[in-house]
Structures are given as C-alpha cells and as structure tokens.
Amino acid sequence: MRDLSGDHRWLSLNTATVRQQGDLLAIIDACARAEVRAISPWRDQVAKVGLEPTARAVRTNGLDLSGYCRGGMFAADPERQDEVDDDNRRAIDEAAELGAPCLVLVVGGLPQFSRPGSAPSRDLDAARAMVEDGIGRMLDHAGKAGMPLAIEPLHPMYAADRACVNTLGQALDICDRLDPDRTGRLGVACDVYHVWWDPELEASIARAGTDRLLAYHVCDWLVPTTDLLNDRGMMGDGVIDLRRIRGLVEAAGFAGYCEVEIFSQSWWSRPMDEVVATCIDRHKSCV
Amino acid sequence: MRDLSGDHRWLSLNTATVRQQGDLLAIIDACARAEVRAISPWRDQVAKVGLEPTARAVRTNGLDLSGYCRGGMFAADPERQDEVDDDNRRAIDEAAELGAPCLVLVVGGLPQFSRPGSAPSRDLDAARAMVEDGIGRMLDHAGKAGMPLAIEPLHPMYAADRACVNTLGQALDICDRLDPDRTGRLGVACDVYHVWWDPELEASIARAGTDRLLAYHVCDWLVPTTDLLNDRGMMGDGVIDLRRIRGLVEAAGFAGYCEVEIFSQSWWSRPMDEVVATCIDRHKSCV
Numbered sequence: 001m002r003d004l005s006g007d008h009r010w011l012s013l014n015t016a017t018v019r020q021q022g023d024l025l026a027i028i029d030a031c032a033r034a035e036v037r038a039i040s041p042w043r044d045q046v047a048k049v050g051l052e053p054t055a056r057a058v059r060t061n062g063l064d065l066s067g068y069c070r071g072g073m074f075a076a077d078p079e080r081q082d083e084v085d086d087d088n089r090r091a092i093d094e095a096a097e098l099g100a101p102c103l104v105l106v107v108g109g110l111p112q113f114s115r116p117g118s119a120p121s122r123d124l125d126a127a128r129a130m131v132e133d134g135i136g137r138m139l140d141h142a143g144k145a146g147m148p149l150a151i152e153p154l155h156p157m158y159a160a161d162r163a164c165v166n167t168l169g170q171a172l173d174i175c176d177r178l179d180p181d182r183t184g185r186l187g188v189a190c191d192v193y194h195v196w197w198d199p200e201l202e203a204s205i206a207r208a209g210t211d212r213l214l215a216y217h218v219c220d221w222l223v224p225t226t227d228l229l230n231d232r233g234m235m236g237d238g239v240i241d242l243r244r245i246r247g248l249v250e251a252a253g254f255a256g257y258c259e260v261e262i263f264s265q266s267w268w269s270r271p272m273d274e275v276v277a278t279c280i281d282r283h284k285s286c287v
Numbered sequence: 288m289r290d291l292s293g294d295h296r297w298l299s300l301n302t303a304t305v306r307q308q309g310d311l312l313a314i315i316d317a318c319a320r321a322e323v324r325a326i327s328p329w330r331d332q333v334a335k336v337g338l339e340p341t342a343r344a345v346r347t348n349g350l351d352l353s354g355y356c357r358g359g360m361f362a363a364d365p366e367r368q369d370e371v372d373d374d375n376r377r378a379i380d381e382a383a384e385l386g387a388p389c390l391v392l393v394v395g396g397l398p399q400f401s402r403p404g405s406a407p408s409r410d411l412d413a414a415r416a417m418v419e420d421g422i423g424r425m426l427d428h429a430g431k432a433g434m435p436l437a438i439e440p441l442h443p444m445y446a447a448d449r450a451c452v453n454t455l456g457q458a459l460d461i462c463d464r465l466d467p468d469r470t471g472r473l474g475v476a477c478d479v480y481h482v483w484w485d486p487e488l489e490a491s492i493a494r495a496g497t498d499r500l501l502a503y504h505v506c507d508w509l510v511p512t513t514d515l516l517n518d519r520g521m522m523g524d525g526v527i528d529l530r531r532i533r534g535l536v537e538a539a540g541f542a543g544y545c546e547v548e549i550f551s552q553s554w555w556s557r558p559m560d561e562v563v564a565t566c567i568d569r570h571k572s573c574v
Contacts (some may be wrong), residue, residue: 078457082537110526113510122526122527122528123528124483124484124528127427128486155443155444156443156444156485156517157442157443157444157512159483159484160508160510160526161483161510164484166484166485166486167486169486170486174375189414196411196446197443197447197451198443198453199415199444199453199454199456199457218343221447223448224448225444225515226515228444228511228512230514238502239409239447240409241398241410245352259485273365
C-alpha cells in the first residue's frame with residue numbers, strides 16, 4: 001500500500017468540491033498554487049468557461065485529469081433515445097479533448113428524474129435495462145475515441161433519482177455482460193461514499209481488478225448526515241475506514257489518483273484555498 | 288396474490304406511525320374505532336403506559352400483533368455485553384407477554400451509535416461480527432420464550448448509526464449460519480423502505496421463503512427525501528413499486544399482515560384518525 005503521508009502527488013481534486021467558490025479557471029489556478037497535479041472537472045463547469053479555454057488551462061498548468069464528470073442519465077422516454085445518445089457522445093468527445101483517462105457515468109434513476117419530462121414510472125428493473133442498453137450504445141463511439149467508460153455505482157439512497165446502479169457488484173455484472181473480454185474500455189468508478197457500507201465490498205473490489213478499477217473517489221460519511229445530497233464529509237471527519245478501502249483497491253492493482261469529491265454546503269461556504277489546503281492535509285493524514 | 292382492495296383485514300399499524308399524536312392506549316383506541324385488527328408497538332411506547340395496561344388493552348380490543356419493536360443494538364464495548372443481553376432478554380419477555388409473533392431486531396451500527404458511550408470505531412466488519420454474536424446469544428432465551436427473532440435489514444444510509452445489516456441477503460446469511468435448520472426461530476423483517484432498491488431483491492425474497500419471512504412492512508420512498516430518518520412517505524406517494532414487492536413476498540409464501548410503518552414529521556403533524564384512515568385507504572388502493 002502506498003505511503004501518501006509525505007506529499008500529495010496522488011491527490012486529484014474533483015472540481016465540484018469547490019464549485020461554488022469560483023469558475024473552473026479559478027479552480028485550476030488554485031490547484032496550480034497548491035501544486036495539486038490532477039483534477040476531475042464537470043461538464044457544466046467546462047461549458048461555462050468553454051472547452052478550448054479549459055483544455056488550454058489544463059495544458060498550460062501541466063495538469064493531469066483523473067476523470068471527466070459525467071455521462072449517463074440513460075433512462076428516458078423511448079423517443080428521446082437519440083437525445084440521450086447525442087448528449088453522451090458529446091461527453092465522450094469533450095473527455096477526449098481534455099485528455100481524461102475515463103468518462104464517469106452516473107447512469108440515472110427512473111426516467112422522470114433521469115431525463116425530466118419523461119413519463120413517470122416506478123419500474124426500476126426497466127430503468128436498469130435502459131441503462132445497460134444505453135451504455136452498450138456508447139461503447140462504439142467510446143472505443144473510437146479511445147475513451148474508457150467508468151460506471152459509478154451510487155449509494156442506494158439515490159436509486160430513484162440519480163443512479164439505479166447501486167453496488168459495485170451490479171456495475172461489474174454490467175461490465176461483464178457488455179465487455180466480457182475485459183478490454184479496458186469499460187469499468188467502474190469506486191467512490192467510498194457510495195460503497196463503504198457494502199457487505200460485498202472486499203469481494204467486489206477484488207473482482208474488479210486493475211482493468212476495471214478506472215477511478216477512486218474519496219470523501220467521508222458524516223453522522224448525522226443532514227442532507228442526502230450536499231452533506232458529504234471531508235476525509236477524516238466521518239466514519240468511513242478510508243485506509244482499509246484504499247488498501248483493498250491498491251491490493252486489486254489500483255495505482256492512480258485518489259480523487260477528492262465532496263458535495264457539501266459547509267465546505268462550499270469556505271474560501272477555495274482553505275478547502276484545497278484541507279484536502280491536501282487530509283489526503284496525507286487520513287486517506 | 289391476495290386482493291386487498293375490499294377491506295383492511297391484513298393491515299397492521301406500526302404504532303410509531305402516529306407516535307406523536309397520542310400514547311399507546313390512545314393509538315389502540317383509534318385502531319379499534321377504525322377496525323384495524325393488528326398493531327406493532329414500540330418498547331418506549333409500551334414502557335410509557337406500562338406493560339400490563341398495554342397487554343390488557345390489546346386483549347380487550349381483540350387486537351393481533353404483527354411484531355414488537357424492537358430488540359438489537361448489539362455493537363458495544365465488550366464490558367457492556369451483559370447490559371446488551373439483559374436488555375434484549377427483556378424485549379423478548381415483553382414481546383411474549385404481549386403475544387407478538389416475532390421480535391424485530393434493529394441490530395445497531397458502529398458501537399458509539401449503537402450503545403452511546405462505547406468507544407468510537409470505524410470498523411464495520413467488527414460491528415457486524417458483534418451483531419451476529421449478539422443474535423446468537425439471544426437464541427436460547429428466545430427459543431425458551433417461543434419468540435421468533437426477525438432481523439430487519441435497514442437501508443444502507445443507516446449503516447453507521449442504526450443497523451450494519453443492510454440487505455436481505457446479508458440478513459439471510461446470518462440466519463443460515465445461526466439457524467441452519469430453518470427452525471422458524473430466526474428470520475427477517477422485510478420493509479420496502481429499506482430493500483426496494485436492491486438488485487438482488489427478488490432472489491433474496493425467494494431465498495427467504497415462508498419460514499424466514501416473519502414480517503412485511505410498507506411505506507414509500509419520496510423524491511426528494513428531505514430527511515434521512517423522518518421523511519418516509521405514505522404508500523402511493525413515492526416511487527416504490529409496492530404491488531410488485533408484495534407479489535414477491537406472497538409468491539414466497541408470506542400471508543400475514545402488511546404493517547404500515549411511517550416515520551414522518553409531515554404525517555405526525557396530522558390528526559391520528561386522519562392518518563389511520565389514510566393508511567386504510569392506501570392499503571386498499573396501493574399496497
């Protein structure tokens with residue numbers, strides 16, 4: 001297991017962590033100041049400042065990407081399939097333009113939440129089938145673009161509205177069906193916030209292995225958690241055994257960035273440089 | 288699958304659903320007025336009005352119980368094991384005195400939340416081991432009292448603070464290890480709120496079968512959910528496919544009460560008779 005205590009070369013900042021403090025170019029500047037080597041930006045942040053200016057700022061600062069957020073949101077009314085596919089092809093192209101190592105897929109929940117305006121449904125199995133079909137339809141374009149797709153299972157509390165893929169095991173089943181030869185084109189993003197509770201966690205991480213573990217995200221689970229979406233904790237402030245989980249992913253062969261992704265009204269209310277400095281400190285002491 | 292639309296003979300009221308509107312004797316009166324045949328009371332409610340007065344009110348009104356809430360909270364500092372075991376033996380005795388068909392076990396999360404004052408820990412595997420040991424220690428007394436124990440897996444969002452048993456599959460694994468002969472003494476309480484998202488739900492319910500399915504709880508999952516604990520929905524107001532899940536448990540042999548258990552600031556703020564009437568209406572139209 002890597003010793004991260006001496007520096008923060010394996011820290012990546014998911015730019016949603018400070019999205020309320022400034023635009024993406026300001027975040028890239030803050031990372032440069034703090035010698036953070038890598039980021040994982042969100043599409044809406046990129047759209048706001050422009051794809052080309054973002055790509056230029058990434059190159060100028062010598063930044064790596066640890067991922068690009070996000071494609072997905074597959075469940076929708078059938079007549080909206082082209083819209084979904086176009087949207088996801090654009091996400092792949094943007095990820096490629098920015099030099100991301102993978103496009104993270106948040107697959108969406110029931111159609112009325114995944115693509116608002118779609119007919120309401122309670123059929124989670126049907127949504128799951130739409131998700132798998134949708135990922136299948138992305139594979140060709142992703143392959144041509146050389147862009148691996150990382151399915152991110154989300155915590156079961158998001159099953160209805162954000163992602164109906166809710167465990168690593170379920171995500172890996174999809175990977176095995178769509179990419180049985182483990183080509184490296186399809187894998188998972190393992191975020192401790194979503195998976196830490198899973199009794200099958202150790203087995204699923206081992207099953208994923210190097211070729212399916214495309215991204216590793218860290219934050220913490222607070223007790224109490226006061227908001228389902230925006231009350232994630234800074235590493236060390238919660239109950240997740242972060243060292244254990246990093247030990248598991250590294251034992252399975254993962255050797256990439258530990259990407260800090262914290263959605264938190266509390267951390268969004270603090271100065272950007274303070275948040276980045278805290279991420280670096282906790283990366284060294286807790287991750 | 289049973290047709291519940293004509294009457295509410297298979298409705299049971301978990302008395303937490305109206306716990307802020309009156310004490311347990313008032314709730315029993317309301318059930319009698321509405322011809323609700325069964326309840327599932329909580330220990331704190333019983334303690335407040337007394338075990339003997341409760342037992343008398345249950346008998347006088349000819350009520351069934353669909354369960355007794357709750358035993359559990361196993362994870363604790365080792366020196367507190369006697370306290371945990373005494374507490375759980377009392378829960379068994381109370382359940383027997385009230386004529387409950389099972390004692391529901393909410394197993395507890397990490398020790399500092401399960402039994403406050405215990406040493407803080409992030410070791411979920413250790414908590415899970417304490418839970419299994421604790422259930423094992425209850426079996427003898429439960430057997431002598433003729434009181435089946437129903438492990439209730441809670442939603443993964445409660446893994447840290449309320450229950451580290453989070454899927455039916457995990458609960459059934461514990462049952463199989465502690466009661467391999469399926470004696471009927473150990474099983475599960477299946478609450479739709481906790482399990483509806485589970486990709487393994489159908490397989491786990493089938494695996495449970497009649498002899499492990501000791502209780503069936505209904506409510507609904509709201510989108511958005513504004514509070515992790517007290518924002519459960521009335522049946523029909525959310526996204527859970529209630530008919531499908533009841534179909535699964537009945538296909539597995541379950542033929543008992545559908546117990547309405549709703550923790551909700553919204554429903555707690557309405558008159559008790561209105562809430563009971565709404566439960567009856569939704570039981571017929573949505574469950």
